[in-house]
Amino acid sequence: MLQTHALTYQYPGAAPMVFPDFKAEKGEQWMVLGPSGSGKTTWLHLLAGLITPRGGRIRLGDAAYDTFSPAAFDRFRGNHIGIVFQKVHAVQSLTVLENLLLAQRLGGKTPNRAKAASLLERLQIGTRADRKPGALSAGEQQRMAIARALINQPQLILADEPTSALDDRNCDAVQALLRESAAAVNAILLVVTHDNRLKSSFSQQLHLDLL
Amino acid sequence: MHILQLSWKNILHKPLNLLLNVVLFALGVGLISLLLLVNTQLEEKFEKNFAGIDLVIGAKGSPLQLILSSLYHLDAPTGNMPIKEAKPFLNPKHPIIGTAIPLSLGDSHKGYRIVGTSLDFLSLYGAELSEGKLFSHTMEAVIGATVAARLQLKPGDSFQSTHGLLDDEGLVHADATPFRVTGMLKKTGSVIDQLILTRTESVWAVHNDHDHAEEEDHADHDHADHDHPDHDHADHDHAEHDHPDHDHPDHDHPDHDHAETEKPLTEYEEESITTLLVKFRGRNIQALNFARNINENTNFQAATPAIEINRLYSLLGVGEEALRALALLIIFVSGLSIFISIYSSLRERRYEMALMRTLGSGPGFLFRLILLEGLVLALVGYAAGMSLSRACMVFLADFLENSYRYDFTAALWLREEGYLLIGSLLIGLFAALIPAFQASRTDIHATLADNKG
Numbered sequence: 236m237l238q239t240h241a242l243t244y245q246y247p248g249a250a251p252m253v254f255p256d257f258k259a260e261k262g263e264q265w266m267v268l269g270p271s272g273s274g275k276t277t278w279l280h281l282l283a284g285l286i287t288p289r290g291g292r293i294r295l296g297d298a299a300y301d302t303f304s305p306a307a308f309d310r311f312r313g314n315h316i317g318i319v320f321q322k323v324h325a326v327q328s329l330t331v332l333e334n335l336l337l338a339q340r341l342g343g344k345t346p347n348r349a350k351a352a353s354l355l356e357r358l359q360i361g362t363r364a365d366r367k368p369g370a371l372s373a374g375e376q377q378r379m380a381i382a383r384a385l386i387n388q389p390q391l392i393l394a395d396e397p398t399s400a401l402d403d404r405n406c407d408a409v410q411a412l413l414r415e416s417a418a419a420v421n422a423i424l425l426v427v428t429h430d431n432r433l434k435s436s437f438s439q440q441l442h443l444d445l446l
Numbered sequence: 447m448h449i450l451q452l453s454w455k456n457i458l459h460k461p462l463n464l465l466l467n468v469v470l471f472a473l474g475v476g477l478i479s480l481l482l483l484v485n486t487q488l489e490e491k492f493e494k495n496f497a498g499i500d501l502v503i504g505a506k507g508s509p510l511q512l513i514l515s516s517l518y519h520l521d522a523p524t525g526n527m528p529i530k531e532a533k534p535f536l537n538p539k540h541p542i543i544g545t546a547i548p549l550s551l552g553d554s555h556k557g558y559r560i561v562g563t564s565l566d567f568l569s570l571y572g573a574e575l576s577e578g579k580l581f582s583h584t585m586e587a588v589i590g591a592t593v594a595a596r597l598q599l600k601p602g603d604s605f606q607s608t609h610g611l612l613d614d615e616g617l618v619h620a621d622a623t624p625f626r627v628t629g630m631l632k633k634t635g636s637v638i639d640q641l642i643l644t645r646t647e648s649v650w651a652v653h654n655d656h657d658h659a660e661e662e663d664h665a666d667h668d669h670a671d672h673d674h675p676d677h678d679h680a681d682h683d684h685a686e687h688d689h690p691d692h693d694h695p696d697h698d699h700p701d702h703d704h705a706e707t708e709k710p711l712t713e714y715e716e717e718s719i720t721t722l723l724v725k726f727r728g729r730n731i732q733a734l735n736f737a738r739n740i741n742e743n744t745n746f747q748a749a750t751p752a753i754e755i756n757r758l759y760s761l762l763g764v765g766e767e768a769l770r771a772l773a774l775l776i777i778f779v780s781g782l783s784i785f786i787s788i789y790s791s792l793r794e795r796r797y798e799m800a801l802m803r804t805l806g807s808g809p810g811f812l813f814r815l816i817l818l819e820g821l822v823l824a825l826v827g828y829a830a831g832m833s834l835s836r837a838c839m840v841f842l843a844d845f846l847e848n849s850y851r852y853d854f855t856a857a858l859w860l861r862e863e864g865y866l867l868i869g870s871l872l873i874g875l876f877a878a879l880i881p882a883f884q885a886s887r888t889d890i891h892a893t894l895a896d897n898k899g
Contacts, residue, residue, distance in 0.1 A: 276895055285804065286891040306808040313806015320894060324801040328459030329452070337452065341806040383805070 236260055237282070237391055237423050242291035244277055251289065254278050257441065261390075264414055264424040266433060269443035275427045278443060279393050282425070283318055284308050296390055313342035317384030317422070319413070321396035323376040325368035331355065331379050332364040335386050342387040354382045358412055374405035378412065385416050392417050394426045398433060406432050449811065453818035456791075457826075463787040464823070467780065471827025474777030475870060476834035481769055482862050483839050484846065487854050492518070492755055494636045497570040500729075501737055502749050503527070503535060503546075504721035509749035510758060516549055516721040517751055519559050519637050522611065523551045526718040527746060529711060535722055536712050542736050544727040548711055548719040550649040555605050555625075557613040557848075558593045560642045562649030562719075568631070570723070571638040577601055578629030584651050587625045587644040591633035592853060603627045607652055622652040639853065650717050724748075777873060784823050784877035788816060792881050799885050800893040813886035820878020821871055828870040832863070 237259045245251040252274045259265055269275050280286050282293060284300055293300040295315060303311055325334050335351035355361045358378045363371055368379060377397060384392055394413060398406040410433055417424035426433065457464055495517055504512045505525025514521035529536070535546050547570065550562030561567065565580060568588070578601030581588050589599055599605070604624040609617040625644060633639055711719070726733040737748040792799070799812055839856035846854045 280891045280895065283804065285894070306810070309803065309806050309808045311806075312804065318804050322797075324797040324894075326452070326456075326798050326802070327795075328455040333455075337802075338805045341802060341811070343806065 236294070236296060238294045239282070240292045242278075242281060242293065243289045244274070244281060244286065245289045252277060254281070254291075254443070255441075259423045259425070259439075261423060262418065262421045263439060264417060264437060265426070266437035266440045267425055267427040267443060268429065268434075268440055271429070273443045275443055276395055279395050279425070279427050282391070283316055283393050284312050310343050313338070314344070314387055315390045317387065317389040317392045319377070319380050319384045319392070319394040319397045321399055323368070323373075323380045325376070325379065325383075327367060327369055330365050330367060331360065331371065334368060334379065335383055338383045338386050344387055351382075351386060354386060355379075358382050358416075373400055374402075374409065377401060377405070377409050381409065381413055381416060385420065388420045389422055392422050392424045394424070394428075396428055396430065397426065398428065398430050403432065406430070410436065449815055450818060450822075453815055453822055456795075456815075457819055457822055460787070460791060463791070464826075467784050467787060467823050468827045468830050470776065470780035470783050471824060471870070472830035472834050474773050474775075474780055475828050475831025475866060476838070477773035477776065478770065478866060479832055479835035479860075479863055480838050480842075481766060481773065482860050482866075483835060483856070483858060484842070484854070485766065486860055486862075487858070489759075491636070495571075496751050496755075497636070497723075498725060499570070499723045499751055500726045500733070501724040502721055502751065503532075503724060503740060503746050504749075506745065506747045509747060510754045512721065512747065512749045513751050513754040514758075515551060516723060517637075519551075519561075519641065523720045524747075526720055527722070528718045530715045531745060532719065532722065533712050535724070536710070542726055542733050543724050545723075545725040547723040548646055549721045549723065550646050551720040552611070553607040553609060553619070553649060553652065554611050554613070555607050555642055556597055557611075558590075558597065558640060558642055559611060560587070560607050560625075560644060560649065562644055562646040564646065567643060567723075568638070571634050571636045573631045573634050573636075573638050575629045576632040578627070581628055581644055581648075584645055584647045585623050585625055586628045587642050587648070588629045588631060589627055589643070590631050590639040590641045592639040593642055594630040599627050599630070601627050601629055619652050635853070646711060646719060647714075650714070777870075780827065781873040781877045784820055784874060785880070788819055788823075788878055788881045789884075792816065792885055796888060796893050799888040800890045803888060803890045804894075809886035809888075812888065813882045816882035816885045817875065817878045820874040820876075820882070822874075824870045824874025824877075827874075828867055831870075 237257070239254065239257045241256065242254040243251050244254070254274065267275055267278070277286070281288050284293075284303075298311065298315075300308065325331075326337060329337060332348070332351055332355065335354065336346040336348065339346045339351070352361065352364060355364050358381060360371070360375050360378045360382070363375055363379070368376060371379065377400075381397075384394075392413070397413060398409055401409055413426070414424065414436075426437070497517070499517060502512055502516045504516060504523065505527055507524030511521045512524050515523045534540065535543060536548070537543075540546070545566060547564055547566045548562075549567070551559065553560040568574075568580070573590075575588070576591065578588070589597075593599065604626045606618050606620060606622065606624050608614060609619060625642075625648065631638065711717075726736075737750060740746055740748040802812060803809075836856045839854065843854040843856065
């Protein structure tokens with residue numbers, strides 16, 4: 236269960252941002268909508284613990300974010316939160332498979348080659364396992380990012396505009412994979428987007444409008 | 447995926463950067479290591495060849511030249527000492543001189559110097575026979591280990607000596623009785639490995655035969671540059687000369703050859719030697735003044751090896767200092783190059799850094815990761831530098847052996863090179879410190895939000 240309460244954030248020299256309280260149960264899949272500048276990415280980064288809120292509380296499962304030290308939260312995030320970014324980032328000196336192994340290690344798990352390989356297989360990029368990320372197409376790269384977000388079986392998957400750089404065919408495939416995969420590990424899925432192609436497929440939607 | 451593996455893969459990912467950094471680093475480290483290798487071995491050999499000699503006495507001239515020619519067999523001798531005048535130094539009852547070993551230099555065989563001396567010379571260097579026996583007669587020779595190996599000589603072989611110290615076929619003493627090798631020495635690591643040793647009388651014999659033959663054609667041949675003085679050859683067969691009023695104890699010895707062997711050098715008043723290697727009975731004021739007395743009151747000069755060699759070091763030291771400074775400069779530049787390449791690659795990799803943070807790495811992981819990249823680069827550079835200096839040493843060894851008359855080796859690990867390793871790692875560490883600190887402070891949110899399309 237993910238729950239936020241009275242969450243606020245303030246950029247230096249800007250007006251404070253106030254976010255609506257939010258609650259999601261295990262396995263729920265949400266679409267987060269809002270105009271540009273409505274703080275979608277900021278909200279997502281708050282949920283990912285990449286930034287510390289000015290006020291308010293976040294809980295994921297039994298864990299309250301504000302009880303962690305920064306280093307401990309890094310570990311917690313690696314283990315329990317999977318993040319998919321709009322632009323795919325990867326460690327370019329490692330192969331696709333090695334990037335997954337790194338995610339396992341950084342999440343505090345023992346790297347498991349077989350598990351990583353089968354996940355790539357399931358996302359239909361098994362044949363790309365030994366390539367460098369730079370050699371992959373945009374669609375393949377996004378699949379790799381999804382695989383990396385899923386590898387540690389997180390409780391929460393955050394996706395920030397995961398499909399905006401993809402063509403229609405890849406958009407459908409990535410979206411479907413994301414939802415199937417989240418369902419497979421019974422994770423909460425939050426997809427931030429302004430991509431109209433996705434609108435119809437999510438039943439639960441949150442509209443962020445800055446107050 | 448271990449952190450060290452990740453560092454290594456990151457380095458390999460930029461092969462040109464790797465090449466530049468390693469080449470620069472290897473040049474600096476290799477140059478320093480090579481200097482250390484050559485220097486250490488030179489100093490070691492110089493010191494080994496002191497052989498406990500307190501003083502070298504020879505003809506007037508440069509004292510450094512005297513030391514180089516008599517102890518290290520490098521330079522040409524300064525001149526000769528007529529035995530008539532050097533007699534006091536050969537007196538076994540001399541109050542200051544404990545041992546005086548005569549050397550007669552100036553001839554060679556295929557570039558290896560022939561030294562006319564006494565058997566005491568061998569014990570100076572702790573030389574032992576590996577095969578055959580010591581010389582006991584005129585024209586018998588004992589050869590050093592390197593001579594034996596290089597010239598493929600062994601006991602029983604014979605050769606003609608060459609006048610002068612260069613391998614010049616035109617100057618072979620063709621008319622002289624050839625030398626016969628009676629024994630060869632074990633390797634000592636000192637200059638004796640490169641020498642051919644014989645009795646003082648053999649050197650005289652070569653020149654007496656030789657000069658005699660020559661004189662028929664060149665009546666006024668100038669032998670001033672000979673390593674023993676121009677003789678009046680009226681009496682050139684003094685080796686067999688009878689000394690009726692001399693009560694030589696072995697005079698009536700049945701083995702006449704043996705008697706000849708034991709005749710002291712002081713008997714050969716008309717001959718000369720090149721230098722005397724002197725060991726004092728003890729180090730006292732008289733001994734200290736002894737050298738000055740010789741320099742002021744005789745036709746000879748006395749030189750102290752330690753003083754002259756220190757002078758040589760200080761002369762060579764300037765060039766070595768310059769090379770060392772250059773090497774340190776190269777190492778500094780290579781440190782800078784490591785810093786720049788890590789720093790600039792970090793700019794490209796800032797998303798990777800942010801990504802690794804989101805994947806759960808704490809700031810410490812990124813700090814260690816970047817620091818390791820600097821260390822690994824320095825380590826690879828160091829290893830390449832060591833290989834480079836060894837490879838150069840292998841090529842240089844022959845050249846150095848010819849110019850310094852010692853065997854040089856590349857298979858040597860010096861303690862200073864351990865310090866060099868520590869220094870290299872420190873440079874790698876410092877070069878990576880600022881980028882590592884920067885990586886550890888990656889602002890995930892700003893980096894990732896900034897990249898949003």
